Amino acid sequence: MAWLMKYLSPVKWRLLLLLVLLLASTGMQLFNPQVVQRFIDTAAEGGTLERLLFLAGLFLVVAFSNQLIVVAVSYLGNDVSWRATNRLRGDLLLHCLRLDMKFHNEKTPGEMIERIDGDVTSVSNFFAMFIVQVIGSFVLLTGILGFMFTVNVPIALVMTLFTLLSILFMVVIRNWGVNSSKQEREASASLFGLIEERIAGIEDVQGNGNVGYVMNRYFKLMRTVFLKGRRAWMMRVIPWNTTVVLFALAVTAVLLLGVRYYFAGEISLGTLFLIYQYTQMLNDPIEQLGDQVQEFQKAKSGMLRSRELLSLHSDIAGGEEDVLPEGALELEFDNVNFSYTEEKPVLQNITFRVKPGERLGIIGRTGSGKSSLSRVLLRLYNIDSGVIRVGGIDITSMKLPALYRRVGMVTQDVQLFDGSLRDNLTLFNGEITDAEILETTERLGLRHWIDAQPEGLDTHLSSGGSSLSAGEAQLFALTRVFLTEPSLVILDEPSSRLDAATESLLQGAVDQLMSRSTGVIIAHRLATLEQVDKIMVLGNGRMLEFGERTALAEDPGSHYARLLMTGREEELA
Template sequence: MPPHKQVSMLWLLRYLAAVKGRMALLLLLLLAATACQLVNPQLVQRFIDTAAAKGDMTRLLGLAGIFLLVAVCSQLFTLMLNYLGNDVAWRATNRLRADLLQHCLRLDMRFHNLKTPGVMIERIDGDVTSMSNFFAMFIVQIFGSFVLLGGILGFMFAYHWPIAVAMTVFTVLAIGVMAVVRNLGVASSQAEREASASMYGLIEERLAGIEDVQTGGNVPYVMNRFHRAMRSVFQRGRKAWMLRVVPWNATVIMFTVAVTVVLLMGVRLYVSGELSLGMLYLIFQYTQMLNEPIEQLGNQMQEFQKAKSGLRRSRELLSLQSEVVDGDGSELPPGPLGVEFEQVRFGYSQDKTVLHDISFSLRPGERLGIVGRTGSGKSSISRLLLRLYNLDGGVIRVGGVDTSTLRLDALYRRVGMVTQEVQLFDGTLRDNLTLFDSAVSDETILHTTDRLGLSGWIAGLPHGLDTHLQAGGSSLSAGEAQLFALTRVFLTQPSLVILDEPSSRLDAATEAALQGAVDQLLERCTGIVIAHRLATLERMDTIMVLGEGRILEYGARMDLARDPASHYSALLRADRQEEPA
């Protein structure tokens, strides 16, 4: 990540290239609106001078009509500018949101383990919203302000250059001050965004664990944490706001001085007869108009500081690289896939190794059952097979191919996994079962769900496969969710399937019905089943017993079950003793 001071807003301007047509229209509207703003004071000046000279009534009515028409056009142009400015900004920054989300989805699990969903929502949406607010009015107010300033000063130099010089000095000083202090509040604004992200992360984390919070009586503790987080957001926000308003306060002071000087000069010239009453009004009006673009520049300077802090955080996020690098495109062989682990070492952190020199070989079509105490490394093996993490040492081969050389999409197409937690997406039942793959037919879905015992549940839904499901899984029972996850894997027709505690949430009757379907699935592919309940492993060919990240035992299930000295045999005896009489 480059130093913060090297961050350029030009990086974000490239997102505006996709809306260049709308930007061109925006610029035309801006020029038309600015012309209306510059013309109207001159119409009033001519009206005043004509009236003072007792001019023709027809001319006065004509000037009044033109003034009214220009005023209406000015309001219409302003309305169109605001709409189109917001449209351009949101179209451009939505592309940035999409890039941020896509980048985050490609980062490895080490990154996601350190970031809560609440923090990521704030990084992807909250930071970009601050940039969107700035770019919504960037062209209209920043560019438009400079165009208006140039027009005002140009007319004033044509009418009276000494007053124009005074106005120019004020303008240059005001812009110079804002340029000097433009980054004054950027660091504080960034700290404000970080505090806001932490607060959202706290809210998301506590709501996700609402059962533990309520049953453990931890509501007062959570509220205390929340109040502290809000205090941090308030304190950092107050500091950031105070620093961001410095440019605006500076311009207000300078504008007061400039107006005083220009009015004194104008009144003196009017008294001496060098200026007409209409021209004095024009000078006064242009001086007042001069404040508008300067004030807009000051306001946008505040938005710029917030936008730049969001830009820094977005670029920081996009600069992160996944530790898991895509392979060079090796393909897996057809049919069931063999698995080889060779001296595999792995840890979620540098100071704690989870797997120690794991080596084993699984033939294509073979079924492996993995057992061990909690924390022995069972689930870590499955996650390494899917390359959710990089190895600390050793090699993993699937189908004889080193997984580090495989394209990730090629690996995921051939390897299926069922975990204990099932995620539902906001969509129809069909979309959730196929993961939005429209190529899977309804007949295939219904045939698969019938084999898994879900046909009765689907028939009871109001719209069958077209029933809309709620995100998160609240519309499914624990058993239905497990069967739901198995259906997803069935539909992908994998060559290697990993079942992580597939029956942990099922009652005995449902588990028995499920086992037949699992057997059918494993007939066509290699299977790895991780289980605490040993009954789940009765149809496995091979058993691996893990302990503290090491292989304690590996061999044919029947041989280990018959050996009274084996770890697996001891587990079977303990399991029988725990069964109710």
């Protein structure tokens, strides 16, 4: 409850208003049967027409007013629930964004959507009806039973016994279906993960004729969802079935007693109707409580899964250092070892130093550790041992935002967001002016493309990058880095998606950027490294070679020289 109150406390005044409306609605529900009772007794006693019309009008006014309040209660209940659970969704998303890459590599986007939105939706549905139905039901039950004790004590005792037995049973079994509901949510998350994974890889699925295999996996997961969902539903409906049996017994006993007292002349016809009406009204809150026990089981499974997610912690922890030296930054790896899993080392004993303003070119076969080197430099992963220093400072002692402000990276895969061209270039940084954007894109050769757009920088781009060619997307990523003016730049295959003409155009802009920063360029094309100062050759996670580019090029025995002599760039693939 303390965890739930964290999200309910910001809407406490709306909750208070909701409770006031609930009390008003409950009072009207209790009042109207008494109006009917007086109407019946007045008619039976030969009362005046004016009196009957007054009671009938009063009934209609109260019923209409109650319906208006019911609408307001329903709206306010949903408003409260969505305000509270949207904060939970936001906390879950923010928490996931702060978790390290190890976590994200283990989870598919489809599964994460289900964890962040699907689980919380069940909590939201519970919140929306819990306050309205559970609290309202208890208030109504209390009012009905309290008034019945003023009418007929034996009948009131029967109704009270039925109510207590129903509530006691629901309390005892309230957790029976939680585990089943949790397993149902997990199965649903796996299904969403499969759907997202296959849609993302639709080209491979269609191109290789794997549609049948995908559908087979889909049907197997759907069967799992069905079986677990059926079991969860069967566990959740037990409270409802139990209350139906108890209510049938209670109604039979109450009506028998009521008819007996009526024929004995102890109660009037109107009072008999009142007893019958209150007995029927008693069933509604009991059924609502049974329904909410089902919703509680689904909501609790969602809450447990949400708390499990929030309890996870990133292995990447920032330090206290917030300031780096001005200008281009020195880069140093000191005996760095890294692996994604214990069984397979990725980087082994990597030691090198790049002075401020120098450019380091890194080459090696696929899987040699080139991209992993850049990832540990940005602290996307923790290294197993050794030290990485930027500007002479151990990166583990730095605050992560301070590191990212001064270190920029262009990856092979460019992510575009749903928004304007301006927002995609600045990554939603409003402090960067249009003049800065246009000046930078002019240097990169992207200005002509912007000018050709119907709305210039206000042109809307869709997420995923379908509106850009591969080369344009790569230039986009470079522009983003240029606009942040970093002191250390990592270019991971910067020309992998560019043709020769575009690459030549890009080289001049890269030279301008590197003139005021330290550069690390990971490349397959040897031509990309003609302007670097130092070369590193990686192989199987080890540093096979490191030194001045000119010296290595002139040394016939070096790996780099042999590559230049043979011109066989395919050896790097």
